[in-house]
Amino acid sequence: MIVSGEMTVAAAREDLWAVLSDPERLAQALPRAGDVTVEDETHFSAVAHPITALGETRVAMEFEISEARPGEFVRIAGSGSSGENLIALSIALTLASEGEGTKASWQAELFARGVLASLLQRGLGELLREQVDAVLAAGALLSGAGRS
Amino acid sequence: MSTPTGETTYYPEVEQSERLGAWSGKSVPRKEDKRLLKGQGAFVDDLWMHRQGHVHFLRSPYAHARIVSIDVSRAEAVPGVYATLTGEEVGALQQPFFQMAPEPAGLMKDYCMAVGKARYIGEPVACVLAESAELARDAAELVEVVYEPLEVVVDGIATIEPQAPVLHEEIGSNVAWHGLYDYGDVDWALEHADHVVRIDRLHFHRFSSTPLETSGALVNWDPGTGVVEFRSNNQMPMFAAMFIGPAIGLGIDHMQFSSQDIGGGFGIKITSYTYLTALALLSRKAGRPVKWSESRWEHLAASAHGNERTFLDIEVPVMSDGTILGFKVRAFDDAGAYLRYEPLGAVIWSQVVPGNYRFKHVRVDYTETLTNKCPVGPNRGYSRLQHLWLIERIVDIVAKELNFDRVALRKLNYVQPEEFPYETPNGCIYDSGDYPAMLDRALELIDHDAWLERQLASAGTGKRIGIGIGSTLDSGTNNFGQSRIINSALPFSGNGEAAVVRLDLYGEVTVTIGTSPQGQGHETTAAQVTADILGCSPDQVHVVAGYNKAANTYVGFSGTYASQFAVTGLGAVMGAAERLRGEIIKVGACMLGAEESDIELADGFVRLAANPDAAIPFIGIAATVFANVAELPGELADSVTLNCRYVYRPPFTVPDHETKRGKLTLTYASQVHAAVVEVDDETGQVTILDYAAVDECGRKVNPKIVEGQVHGATGHGVGAALYETFEYDGDGQLLNSTFGDYHAATSLDVPHIRTGEIECPSPFTPNGAKGMGEGGGAPLSTIASAIEDALPPGAHIVFDTHNNSERVHELLRSAAQAGPRGVEVISR
Numbered sequence: 001m002i003v004s005g006e007m008t009v010a011a012a013r014e015d016l017w018a019v020l021s022d023p024e025r026l027a028q029a030l031p032r033a034g035d036v037t038v039e040d041e042t043h044f045s046a047v048a049h050p051i052t053a054l055g056e057t058r059v060a061m062e063f064e065i066s067e068a069r070p071g072e073f074v075r076i077a078g079s080g081s082s083g084e085n086l087i088a089l090s091i092a093l094t095l096a097s098e099g100e101g102t103k104a105s106w107q108a109e110l111f112a113r114g115v116l117a118s119l120l121q122r123g124l125g126e127l128l129r130e131q132v133d134a135v136l137a138a139g140a141l142l143s144g145a146g147r148s
Numbered sequence: 149m150s151t152p153t154g155e156t157t158y159y160p161e162v163e164q165s166e167r168l169g170a171w172s173g174k175s176v177p178r179k180e181d182k183r184l185l186k187g188q189g190a191f192v193d194d195l196w197m198h199r200q201g202h203v204h205f206l207r208s209p210y211a212h213a214r215i216v217s218i219d220v221s222r223a224e225a226v227p228g229v230y231a232t233l234t235g236e237e238v239g240a241l242q243q244p245f246f247q248m249a250p251e252p253a254g255l256m257k258d259y260c261m262a263v264g265k266a267r268y269i270g271e272p273v274a275c276v277l278a279e280s281a282e283l284a285r286d287a288a289e290l291v292e293v294v295y296e297p298l299e300v301v302v303d304g305i306a307t308i309e310p311q312a313p314v315l316h317e318e319i320g321s322n323v324a325w326h327g328l329y330d331y332g333d334v335d336w337a338l339e340h341a342d343h344v345v346r347i348d349r350l351h352f353h354r355f356s357s358t359p360l361e362t363s364g365a366l367v368n369w370d371p372g373t374g375v376v377e378f379r380s381n382n383q384m385p386m387f388a389a390m391f392i393g394p395a396i397g398l399g400i401d402h403m404q405f406s407s408q409d410i411g412g413g414f415g416i417k418i419t420s421y422t423y424l425t426a427l428a429l430l431s432r433k434a435g436r437p438v439k440w441s442e443s444r445w446e447h448l449a450a451s452a453h454g455n456e457r458t459f460l461d462i463e464v465p466v467m468s469d470g471t472i473l474g475f476k477v478r479a480f481d482d483a484g485a486y487l488r489y490e491p492l493g494a495v496i497w498s499q500v501v502p503g504n505y506r507f508k509h510v511r512v513d514y515t516e517t518l519t520n521k522c523p524v525g526p527n528r529g530y531s532r533l534q535h536l537w538l539i540e541r542i543v544d545i546v547a548k549e550l551n552f553d554r555v556a557l558r559k560l561n562y563v564q565p566e567e568f569p570y571e572t573p574n575g576c577i578y579d580s581g582d583y584p585a586m587l588d589r590a591l592e593l594i595d596h597d598a599w600l601e602r603q604l605a606s607a608g609t610g611k612r613i614g615i616g617i618g619s620t621l622d623s624g625t626n627n628f629g630q631s632r633i634i635n636s637a638l639p640f641s642g643n644g645e646a647a648v649v650r651l652d653l654y655g656e657v658t659v660t661i662g663t664s665p666q667g668q669g670h671e672t673t674a675a676q677v678t679a680d681i682l683g684c685s686p687d688q689v690h691v692v693a694g695y696n697k698a699a700n701t702y703v704g705f706s707g708t709y710a711s712q713f714a715v716t717g718l719g720a721v722m723g724a725a726e727r728l729r730g731e732i733i734k735v736g737a738c739m740l741g742a743e744e745s746d747i748e749l750a751d752g753f754v755r756l757a758a759n760p761d762a763a764i765p766f767i768g769i770a771a772t773v774f775a776n777v778a779e780l781p782g783e784l785a786d787s788v789t790l791n792c793r794y795v796y797r798p799p800f801t802v803p804d805h806e807t808k809r810g811k812l813t814l815t816y817a818s819q820v821h822a823a824v825v826e827v828d829d830e831t832g833q834v835t836i837l838d839y840a841a842v843d844e845c846g847r848k849v850n851p852k853i854v855e856g857q858v859h860g861a862t863g864h865g866v867g868a869a870l871y872e873t874f875e876y877d878g879d880g881q882l883l884n885s886t887f888g889d890y891h892a893a894t895s896l897d898v899p900h901i902r903t904g905e906i907e908c909p910s911p912f913t914p915n916g917a918k919g920m921g922e923g924g925g926a927p928l929s930t931i932a933s934a935i936e937d938a939l940p941p942g943a944h945i946v947f948d949t950h951n952n953s954e955r956v957h958e959l960l961r962s963a964a965q966a967g968p969r970g971v972e973v974i975s976r
Contacts, residue, residue, distance in 0.1 A: 055282075055285075057289070058286070058289040058290075081209070082289045083206045083288045083289040083290070083291050083293070084206055084207045084208070084209050084288075085209055086209045086210075113209040113210065113269065113879070113881055114207070114208075114209030114269060115207070115209075115270075115445060115449075117209075117881055117883075118269070118270075118445065118449055118881065118882050118883065118884075118885040118886075119445055119885060119886055121883055121884060121889050122888060122889065
């Protein structure tokens with residue numbers, strides 16, 4: 001499943017990129033995530049708790065910042081599982097300045113197996129879109145925008 | 149002692165009760181509705197036991213994978229978690245389930261949870277027992293399973309190719325069963341026919357039943373007595389016992405099954421025995437009762453699906469006058485990952501080899517295969533609806549390709565009313581029927597001639613009108629002897645049912661039956677026939693609700709399935725009531741100082757026929773027998789119990805394994821449906837404009853209940869034809885397992901149904917009734933027929949049972965593409 005979107009946030013492009021390419025701060029931007037472990041400068045793991053029709057689902061994910069071009073692009077790959085779900089995704093984010101903010105255009109390839117894939121044929125894309133938007137919004141805050 | 153195999157003489161007609169009629173045949177309000185409509189039913193999720201825990205099954209996200217390891221330690225460490233059970237433990241605690249298939253498929257090692265390998269998405273690999281269902285689910289997410297993914301096969305035909313991954317190594321291939329059914333002389337017919345119609349491929353899609361209540365159970369393994377109590381909504385408990393007992397070392401006497409109200413079954417709840425087995429093992433391990441309620445996702449993804457079947461290389465010999473001589477076909481039935489009721493169930497179609505027609509020459513080269521999909525199981529119309537859909541497609545396609553009128557062609561080829569009892573090419577006996585009259589009635593109900601005019605008038609409007617016909621059979625009172633056709637070593641040859649009718653101390657008439665109703669109204673119809681025989685009102689008859697192995701009576705295959713209650717269940721009740729009637733008359737005659745022949749039972753009294761004022765109420769009879777017995781002569785007192793059991797046994801013989809001939813079922817209810825659809829030329833949207841269902845099920849015990857069953861079966865079929873389908877992707881991922889994606893038909897989708905009836909009492913049953921309620925999948929045939937009638941000239945034939953807008957749109961466009969139409973005619 002390929003999902004795409006774009007969002008403009010009130011953060012400078014370089015500042016937002018710095019958050020998205022930093023495992024420590026990127027992990028903080030993940031919504032409803034905990035048990036974060038940063039392994040090195042491109043790898044980290046976290047346990048996400050997305051809310052679906054089943055209620056809160058626990059998904060242990062491992063992430064890699066697999067590609068980064070300073071100030072303009074970052075690709076994040078993730079894979080993980082819960083007891084009866086498998087999820088793998090790759091998100092490419094392209095950043096462009098828009099006024100004083102940044103327009104983030106993104107495209108994700110999502111692979112899911114198990115209960116979630118079966119239950120969320122119509123909802124999985126939207127769920128991912130919500131997660132990415134939440135990361136970008138949190139990333140903007142973490143970059144310092146809006147603090148003043 | 150032994151009965152000749154393959155005997156082809158007709159059944160002896162049975163003596164039919166003359167006592168039925170005061171209450172039987174009337175639409176008596178359903179006794180069970182009083183509690184159900186007031187929310188006072190007792191369903192499995194309403195049940196509770198002290199110290200019970202709740203179970204969550206952890207299921208495989210892979211369609212085919214080796215299980216490398218399962219670590220439950222983190223789950224077990226969660227406060228409130230009582231126990232876990234893994235496939236590895238199951239492998240040590242359980243013997244593989246008994247298989248009905250002969251070797252090599254009979255070598256299959258099927259367990260209640262995946263052992264070593266998972267073979268479909270949703271297969272249980274472990275389960276967690278906790279103090280709440282929510283905690284069990286959360287803890288299950290902490291179970292760590294390491295899988296080694298394997299290649300997946302989901303195509304029911306490609307799975308037998310040499311390069312396909314083998315699901316069960318012990319079998320060595322993905323062929324579950326193969327048999328050649330060859331009756332008459334098809335080669336001769338094809339050689340001598342004036343026309344041969346060849347159809348490339350027809351496909352019957354995978355769908356299911358969607359009972360309001362999903363499966364569930366409360367199971368307790370009592371460590372003191374060793375008795376395992378199964379309070380469940382399994383609809384065929386004694387069949388479940390046959391699998392569970394040997395698998396975990398329990399005698400039938402150590403398994404107690406019960407249920408009261410069941411929220412629909414349709415066959416799907418028969419194969420829940422795998423879950424019951426896992427729950428029993430978990431209860432024993434945890435030392436406490438365990439409760440499981442299946443979620444809708446679990447039900448749709450991992451309970452049981454209806455059989456998917458593909459028909460290839462169909463050849464139909466037809467004479468110039470329209471006589472269809474028969475057909476030959478290669479059929480592939482996709483059983484999914486395990487054989488939970490297979491291949492026994494999948495060959496039930498052989499009860500209806502020629503459908504409603506006089507086909508003499510039929511050859512079916514039949515193969516059942518295994519794929520990485522949810523296992524199949526009984527589903528309303530089990531196995532017959534696939535075959536009957538094939539036959540109806542054949543008849544419609546022959547009519548269209550050879551320019552015969554569809555109505556006239558059917559009437560020409562139908563089994564005629566005067567030919568009953570009618571012997572089919574494989575030795576089955578159709579008991580009674582009048583298919584031409586049913587067709588006339590169905591067409592009359594929809595006002596066929598008027599729709600023909602409107603069809604002509606609709607040309608060029610973009611709204612195409614099509615008229616469809618479907619004629620099907622509902623073979624009931626099934627003979628498990630067909631198991632010998634698939635496996636000569638299976639010693640089954642017919643089944644029965646048991647009932648007890650008793651008179652209690654205060655004159656109460658109480659009935660217990662071995663059946664497990666799921667909405668069929670057994671309490672009502674059993675009360676009706678009992679009241680007729682005992683000369684009282686149904687209100688005076690208490691039919692114990694539900695199934696209870698300890699408290700009620702039962703026989704080996706007790707349960708509710710295969711359209712047989714009206715014959716086996718009520719046959720047992722009638723037999724027991726007659727015995728009780730005989731005892732009451734004996735005692736009454738003695739007390740009144742009269743001959744038994746002078747006695748009649750009426751209005752709840754035993755009385756002299758010549759002097760009704762000389763009467764004793766039932767309480768007087770019961771009180772004398774139970775509390776004042778010294779007043780009776782010793783010989784009489786010794787001979788009456790007022791507690792009478794009867795086992796009804798259908799008059800079956802043993803089918804022949806080699807020739808695959810035999811009487812495979814007792815009764816043949818029939819359905820002829822007619823539908824009018826409107827097909828939107830641009831979108832392919834199908835709208836049902838009119839629908840008629842004519843049912844013939846012998847003598848009706850309760851017409852209102854029959855009509856309800858007709859409505860239910862028709863709605864189920866309409867849903868499958870237009871909305872309900874299971875779609876898997878190439879990785880074996882089920883893509884639709886919610887009611888958002890798997891659209892079960894609702895009242896908004898099912899059209900107004902005009903119902904009609906023809907009554908042809910069965911000469912083979914004690915009450916003239918026939919089992920009914922499965923409907924033969926008539927809507928699937930009827931709607932396919934109507935859609936095809938609406939298509940423009942040159943369009944591809946309707947080749948699938950499921951015709952959503954997308955598929956119909958493709959069919960509409962095919963007319964302009966001048967490509968293959970899926971059919972060719974060779975005329976001599």
